[in-house]
Amino acid sequence: MPPPRTTPSAQPLPAASYRWVPVRSLAQRHRPRILAHLLALDESDRYLRFGYVASDSQIGRYVDGIDFLRDEVFGVFNRRLDLVAMAHLAYTPPSSAPGRVASAAEFGVSVCVQARGRGFGARLFEHAVLHARNRGIDTLVIHALSENTAMLRIASHAGATVVRSGSESEARLKLPPEDLVSNVEQLFDDQAAEIDYRVKVHARQVDALLSGLSAVRSLFSVTARNETE
Structure with a gap:
């Protein structure tokens, strides 16, 4: 007979498990x-993320x-603005009773192979816990394959059964x-992530401008050499 399903309170993730990573909605x-x-x-x-290939x-x-109006989706972007990790926090549809709201949410996450080992999965989980709390959710649920040890380890370290x-x-x-x-922490996280994203966008624009100027300079150099020959 399987052990009873208890739901202990959330515990903070180990402080040294990862550095702070900006997570954008x-x-x-x-x-x-x-x-x-x-x-x-x-x-x-794909098998680990969805339970099938x-x-x-x-x-x-x-x-x-x-459903972006009901659920929340979070992402981690690299310097090239590629989405390297994402999480889907799906809220249980509320009952038809007046005033009832979702009391549980399901968490799913994926990290591209190039971004493994940087704590992105744990960071997204912590971020999802914070957002779920601030929406009045009392239980976070993760359905995963038993062989998905990385995800189950993250949940266990946070205090999940x-x-x-x-x-x-x-x-x-x-x-x-x-x-x-928790509300101030979410506000800070969201604003910091937005600033980080805007800085990356600006950096990409500057890189594109410099690349364009370099191409124009090279073109003029070739033209000048041809005219002197």
Whole structure:
């Protein structure tokens, strides 16, 4: 008989597990970036993320079906503005009873192979916990394959109870209620991530401008040499 499913309170992730990473909220306009990120996953990663080897068309339907008005999607961008890691926080639809809101949310995450080992998965999980708390969610749920040890380890370190049932596992994390500190922390995180993104956009624009000037300079140099020959 499996052990009872308890839901201990969330614990802070180990402070030294990763450095602070800016996590940006994604919106409908980011669907193409989300799709490109997921399509870049190989068969093994698709299997761990979705529980089966999702085809390109299945991934396309998943991305098209994301409800940005109900759920939250977060991403980590590199300096080239590629989406290298993303998380989907899907909120349980509320009941039809007046005044009832979602009380649970399901967390799913993916990290591209080039960005592994940098703590992006743990950072996205911590970010999702914070946002879920501040929306009044009391339980975070993760459905994962039992062989997805990296994801289950992140949940366990945060204080979740993991119940394994053959090839599948479920982690449940009881979240504390929101407070002033959690709301200020979310505000700081979101604003810092937005500033980081704008800096990266500006850096890309400067790089493009410098590359253009370099190309023009090279063209003039070639033209000048041809005229002197």
